[in-house]
Amino acid sequence: MELISNFLQQSITFFAIMDPIGISAIALSLLSTNITKTQISQVAFKSTLTIIIAFFVVLISGEFILKVFGIDENSLKVMGGIILILMAISMVNGSTKEKTNNEEKDYAELAIIPIGIPIAFGTGLFTTIIIFKHEASTFLDLFSISLAFCLNALVFYFVLKNSIYIKKYLGVTGQNIITKLMGLIVGAIAVQFIISGIVHLAKGYMGA
Template structure:
């Protein structure tokens, strides 16, 4: 049963994975020297792209698992391991992803393109977020559950929009140290979620063994 506590857990876990505040330094770096109108377009396009990717995943995620013959418990374990690796990186405040995405951005002359790649994917709606949506989509058996889960994704999109919109103000107030602290807190939350994914998946797998 996909009750209210599951919806709350889904929104919290997805927020921790997407980590809109942690993406602010990368957004600032990628848009350095851009005109205000260019930044405004990127701020609008990025959350729309993220919501579109995650909603598509919500609708088609279970079909993808069936197509490849993957059980949801196996996917839950794999997704949990992936989330744990992401959480470890966040706890250590790694900057390699930012450097990587900066390299990708330099390869394109179209400034609006960075709203899709690398900001929307793989930075915000990367494998971790997609894995989480697929796992929770499996639990959403009713139309109302799908609608509420979709509302949660829209809420994440709003959080991304507000974070990018307030990026200059947040960066000025929090500074690099403050953003790193928030990223580590998100990493700690994500670690707990990843462990729950893995243990839940392994428990079901071992119970179903002949």
């Protein structure tokens, strides 16, 4: 029962942090208005594959990397917040320009960065995965974490794959409104990341 309880908690946590519906709205603002169903499916597949690979890299070596380079997770929060706030400013100002051509290379790059990383897989997931791994004591616990994430990755894939229909119903005006609103939300999250990271780093240095 405890394993099932932990699995449900992990699944809900991953879903809340990933926010696939919100990410699909952001992705729509980054992709061309002329993107086809086939191309959006390719973007969804590559983005999902990116976050799955990132998940297992972090699960296996994330904690080791932090220790080797002596990086505090709060430093990651600050840097991640800066990246997000720059993205948020672009979204609010409408400077995230839509592409008028359909170059598959551009879509492939966008699928990996920034849609896959850091929009879908950011510092929030990074630190959460490391925390969950700290709490894991058996192989079944690690399997539970992996299954919870992969199920959420599957949900992310289907939502992003079908985001073209969301764009169809929303129209350009609706899309722009959502982009600006998402920009405000992303900006607010970014500020929280930065402040939280700075406060904890300051406490750590003052207490040292």
